[in-house]
Amino acid sequence: MNTYHTPVMLQTCIEHLNLRPGGVYVDATLGAGGHTLAMVQACPEIKVYAFDRDADAIAEAGKNLKDYPQVQLIQAPFSKMRTQLALRKVPSVDGVLFDLGVSSHQLDKAERGFSFDKDASLDMRMDGGQSLTAAEIVNDYSEQDLAHIFKAYGEEKQAKRMAKAILKARSKAPIGSTLELAKVVESVAGVGSRDSLKAKMRVFQALRIAVNEELAEFEAALPDAVNLLKPAGRVLVLSYHSLEDRITKNIFRTLAKGCICPVEQIICTCGLKPVLKVITARPLCASEEEQNQNTRSRSAKLRIAEKLMGDTK
Ligand SMILES: C[S@@+](CC[C@H](N)C(=O)[O-])C[C@H]1O[C@@H](n2cnc3c(N)ncnc32)[C@H](O)[C@@H]1O
Missing domain, CATH: 3.40.50.150 (Vaccinia Virus protein VP39)
Structure with a gap:
């Protein structure tokens, strides 16, 4: 077990x-x-x-x-x-x-999409029968709603900048995978730094909390x-x-x-x-x-x- x-x-x-x-x-x-x-x-x-x-x-x-x-x-x-x-x-x-x-x-099984370092579609549903996924939130929610999610559920200080970066990225193509989203977060927080790791943790936690209410x-x-x-x-x-x-x-x-x-x-x-x-x-x-x-x-x-x-x- x-x-x-x-x-x-x-x-x-x-x-x-x-x-x-x-x-x-x-x-x-x-x-x-x-x-x-x-x-x-x-x-x-x-x-x-x-x-x-x-x-x-x-x-x-x-x-x-x-x-x-x-x-x-x-x-x-x-x-x-x-x-x-x-x-x-x-x-x-x-x-x-x-x-x-x-x-x-749930975190370790890549295809559940909870983890920012495992390539998978942006899912994050605990209950696979529910329709709302993280991909839907990331690609369809307004900049304001995304910023609110990152601030309220991730206590992310750069919530507004994260939301803006997502809007910019998805205007070119939908953000479909965990690694694509992680890259967007890195574009704001920097690549490879401790701050960036923490930012990814906060953004992914926030989305998970929102998906599963x-x-x-x-x-x-x-x-x-x-x-x-x-x-x-x-x-x-x-x-x-x-x-x-x-x-x-x-x-x-x-x-x-x-x-x-x-x-x-x-x-x-x-x-x-x-x-x-x-x-x-x-x-x-x-x-x-x-x-x-x-x-x-x-x-x-x-x-x-x-x-x-x-x-x-
Ligand atoms: C931290 S794990 C529990 C581990 C468990 N105590 C054990 O020792 O194996 C949390 C579990 O709660 C479930 N869960 C989270 N929120 C829930 C909810 N609102 N209703 C029912 N189950 C939920 C998750 O699917 C997950 O399997």
């Missing part, structure tokens, strides 16, 4: 999920199934509903988890978690794990996951860039605070009560040893929150 994707912060996640016999858990981002496998091995008397929108991941995890009938694989975006669980008559769960972003396999998906799914939790149930989020980590921090903070009335207002009129306790004031990171063994774990940040007892699910 390790060649497909090495699970990040595996033991830490298992410890903090507080698995208990009879419990029901959700792996929102199955991938190759590394975290799910460790969950059922640590506590076989649980039920796991595991989501991925990538058919390839579902097939790979199906092989890795074939001996575990307590795991149900669901090919769907995690924003549909609530309805998918309702269809299966699951009203509440004891824990949810999000391990966000793409798997190593990653932030909107997660912003919709995290409050749903919290709603599904039973009292003392936990939600764990492993993120790999500041945009996702910020969303997690803000949603946790809002749900832990409850009342949203202005500070100067003495009597609460919103009626909102805290529903979460934040377990990690600061995100947890992978150990130095893991970071040396698995480069992907270097950017990982794990945030954990626990449902308060007030909820009667």
Whole structure:
């Protein structure tokens, strides 16, 4: 399984999920199934509903988890978690794990088009059934929209210049491949420099997030996951860039605070009560040893929150 994707912060996640016999858990981002496998091995008397929108991941995890009938694989975006669980008559769960972003396999498989150093058509879809591809964004979106994507999802300082360079390149011929796009980025950031490598990373990350609507998906799914939790149930989020980590921090903070009335207002009129306790004031990171063994774990940040007892699910 390790060649497909090495699970990040595996033991830490298992410890903090507080698995208990009879419990029901959700792996929102199955991938190759590394975290799910460790969950059922640590506590076989649980039920796991595991989501991925990538058919390839579902097939790979199906092989890795074939001996575990307590795991149900669901090919769907995690924003549909609530309805998918309702269809299966699951009203509440004891824990949810999000391990966000793409798997190593998705990045490494050239034809998926996620990687700027592997020649492929500009695809970047996690769900091959979806119609929007990165090629469509690069070749059809306006200069303004492209600049917005690079700035908002890649935090790219030269977003406007990148968008302008794309418009210029595509006026001659459509930009069809990853390497063609990488060349356009280099035309702005310089060839072969460290800055250029980082710029390619930021532009490709931004496009990937836009193609898969990653932030909107997660912003919709995290409050749903919290709603599904039973009292003392936990939600764990492993993120790999500041945009996702910020969303997690803000949603946790809002749900832990409850009342949203202005500070100067003495009597609460919103009626909102805290529903979460934040377990990690600061995100947890992978150990130095893991970071040396698995480069992907270097950017990982794990945030954990626990449902308060007030909820009667
Ligand atoms: C980092 S990998 C998970 C790896 C997994 N924890 C393991 O150990 O093998 C993230 C996975 O989540 C999936 N994914 C990302 N966004 C998703 C979404 N909105 N809905 C469902 N799956 C998603 C990707 O297709 C990918 O397979």
